[in-house]
Amino acid sequence: MSAATHAQDHGHHDDHAHHPTGLKRWLFTTNHKDIGTLYLWFSLTMFFMGGVMALLLRAELFQPGLQLINPEFFNSLTTVHGLVMVFGAIMPAWVGFANWLIPMQIGAADMAFPRMNNWSFWLVVPAAILLVASFFVPGGAAASGWTLYPPLIIQQGISIDMTILAVHILGASSIMGSINIITTILNLRAPGMTLMKMPLFVWTWLITAYLLIAVMPVLAGAVTMLLTDRHFGTSFFNAAGGGDPTMFMHIFWFFGHPEVYIMILPAFGVVSAIIPAFARKPLFGYASMVYATASIAILSFIVWGHHMFTVGMPAAGNLFFMYATMLIAVPTGVKIFNWIATMWQGSMTFETPMLFSIGFICLFTIGGFSGLVLAITPVDITLHNTYYVVAHFHYVLVSGALFTLFAGAYFWIPKFTGKMYNESLGKLHFWLSVIGFNIAFFPQHFLGLAGMPRRIPDYALQFAEWNMWSTIGAFIFGFSQLLFLYNMIECIRSNRKAADNPWEGADTLEWTHLPSPAPYHSFETAPVVK
Amino acid sequence: MDAALADRNRQTMTKLLVIAVAMLGFGFAMVPMYRQICESLGITQTRVVGAANTQVDASRSVTVELLASSGGLPWRFEALEREVRLHPGQLVTVNYRVVNTLGRPVTAHAVMNAAPSNAGRYIEKQACFCFSNQSFAAGEERVMPVVFRVSPEAPRDMSTISLSYTFFEQPGGAS
Missing domain, CATH: 1.20.5 (Single alpha-helices involved in coiled-coils or other helix-helix interfaces)
Known part of the structure; x- marks a missing residue:
């Protein structure tokens, strides 16, 4: 792929003397690595917040009946757990990796717009505060589910306005971040780094950034309409004034389906970097990976209707969305088979990043298959709003996006910090995560098939057994994440020096051309890529 | 840069x-x-x-003759249609008219009679002035609907039904 002509002359000549230190360093930083670090710590914080909410939900669902929290609070937790995990944990984490890796992987000194980069990050923080603070206003946090459906959302209190404002700010931040990423990739590549030589993480982020620019404004429009329906007498979604709540679902899911690919495409990029490194073989089918990513992105715009098969669309519409959705399995299958072919006859070793990547392939495929089941209109009409759907999207988001984030964190932490993490602790984290995750979410398939509806604090007695297991699994999974936190902090504080390239098979610029830790300013003279 | x-x-x-x-x-x-x-x-x-009605038996028709008997009360009481032709299962609305020519307020109750004698059980009424007492002011004229269907279970040889109403005054019922 990107073989280097000559090694870069690099040393630790960056002096922090002319940078502000302490809090000011982080507030005013325009350095892509600092901003990446901020994003990653921020998303980890939000991940633990969202996780505590999830564990509260699971604790309530441990037994039938109402034990711990009241139903209103349960609904708020469901809603904010979703919003926090999507907009606070997964998305900013990927932006963090993008900030750290994209300039290094294309041989650029920094992002194209460093000041805007700073602003993108510091906008995310007040948005998160608004979102979480909405728990403490009269009426409690948004309780409509993360999809913010009217008419329920039009009737709730001030917390909805806080949530809408948070979504606006997050959208602005995402759009600025995406503009930055696209401009960096298009204009700042090192000489010789053609588009088709770019590492796949860069490719997947380029496509993700385009998706963000295309759909975040649509979400901004949708929540603006909610806001004017609430306060300015419009009737976009108010049936009494000639509007239609179904309209919101169409607009929301026009954003919402590309959004799920925004969360998973960078994961594909990370896995495409890790599998070749640990199989010690070049990635199988590089070009087909690029085209498959682009196909998935384009298809994501024409499948939104599969989120709303039950609203009474005409049969032709349902059929169209059903077939279009199934079509996505083709490019996704290309990717899965390419990863398997990369591993085929490779000299594989199973360090933590590789374990998480293989875990991703297995579990994401299960999530993909349950997605195919749900794509079948008549089946979906039965399974809509049941725990089967919950199981499906946690298989693609937790064992898809989140596992890959862990894989990426373990894979690149030597480059970020110059230190090596504790391998056995990493493996323990993986095995506890994969076991806890499956105990938590696999039974939810059974619950859904048996008819248990989602987003309810209480349930019929026949669901008690699997809910108990699901809660046990959720607590195993949740508490194992403390191992990750500990492992990362211990790694940063340890003195186990990492080699410049601790992975035998890693061949992208940040490994081949830069020392570990990567210097504060890297590639101020662009490397030449052959 | x-x-x-x-x-x-x-x-x-x-x-x-x-x-x-x-x-x-x-x-x-x-x-x-x-x-x-x-x-x-x-x-x-x-x-x-x-919401379309799937229970109409369109393979046959029944004629319902509408009769109004003034045997009980000497006022004007008539059906606005002479007869109605319908498919069993089909919901129809017919109208009767009363003109109180008696010069005083009257409260009366209508009683249905159908022929042939077993036809009554196949007349399924959803709305009828015969469900309750009706009070009329002196000289009042009123059009009153009957909404009914003939059950699809009616025997196939029952092709004509006579539907008749007779009003009887309710003693002391003037309101």
Whole structure:
């Protein structure tokens, strides 16, 4: 792929003397690595917040009946757990990796717009505060589910306005971040780094950034309409004034389906970097990976209707969305088979990043298959709003996006910090995560098939057994994440020096051309890529 | 960063901003677009299609003759249609008219009679003036509907039914 002509002359000549230190360093930083670090710590914080909410939900669902929290609070937790995990944990984490890796992987000194980069990050923080603070206003946090459906959302209190404002700010931040990423990739590549030589993480982020620019404004429009329906007498979604709540679902899911690919495409990029490194073989089918990513992105715009098969669309519409959705399995299958072919006859070793990547392939495929089941209109009409759907999207988001984030964190932490993490602790984290995750979410398939509806604090007695297991699994999974936190902090504080390239098979610029830790300013003279 | 590159970056940003603003507009444009598309394709009413009556036996017809007997009370009482032809299962509305020519308020109750004698059980009424007492002011004229169907279970040889009403005054019922 990107073989280097000559090694870069690099040393630790960056002096922090002319940078502000302490809090000011982080507030005013325009350095892509600092901003990446901020994003990653921020998303980890939000991940633990969202996780505590999830564990509260699971604790309530441990037994039938109402034990711990009241139903209103349960609904708020469901809603904010979703919003926090999507907009606070997964998305900013990927932006963090993008900030750290994209300039290094294309041989650029920094992002194209460093000041805007700073602003993108510091906008995310007040948005998160608004979102979480909405728990403490009269009426409690948004309780409509993360999809913010009217008419329920039009009737709730001030917390909805806080949530809408948070979504606006997050959208602005995402759009600025995406503009930055696209401009960096298009204009700042090192000489010789053609588009088709770019590492796949860069490719997947380029496509993700385009998706963000295309759909975040649509979400901004949708929540603006909610806001004017609430306060300015419009009737976009108010049936009494000639509007239609179904309209919101169409607009929301026009954003919402590309959004799920925004969360998973960078994961594909990370896995495409890790599998070749640990199989010690070049990635199988590089070009087909690029085209498959682009196909998935384009298809994501024409499948939104599969989120709303039950609203009474005409049969032709349902059929169209059903077939279009199934079509996505083709490019996704290309990717899965390419990863398997990369591993085929490779000299594989199973360090933590590789374990998480293989875990991703297995579990994401299960999530993909349950997605195919749900794509079948008549089946979906039965399974809509049941725990089967919950199981499906946690298989693609937790064992898809989140596992890959862990894989990426373990894979690149030597480059970020110059230190090596504790391998056995990493493996323990993986095995506890994969076991806890499956105990938590696999039974939810059974619950859904048996008819248990989602987003309810209480349930019929026949669901008690699997809910108990699901809660046990959720607590195993949740508490194992403390191992990750500990492992990362211990790694940063340890003195186990990492080699410049601790992975035998890693061949992208940040490994081949830069020392570990990567210097504060890297590639101020662009490397030449052959 | 040299000036040419900075310039190129600004151009890229401008193009991307145009896309973002256009997509914001598209989000709002979806509202009238959907309305137009749904109206022109006629798919706004899909959800009420299922309400069609599937129990009508269109293979045969029954004639219902409408009679009004003034045997009980000497006032004007008549059916507005002489007869109605319908399919079993089909819901129909017919009208009767009373003109109180007696010069005093009257409270009366109508009683149904059907012929042939077993036809009564196949007349399924949803609304009828015969369900309760009716009070009329002196000289009042009133048109009163009967909503009914003939059950699809009615025997096939029952092709004509006579439906007759007779009003009887309710003693002391003047309200």
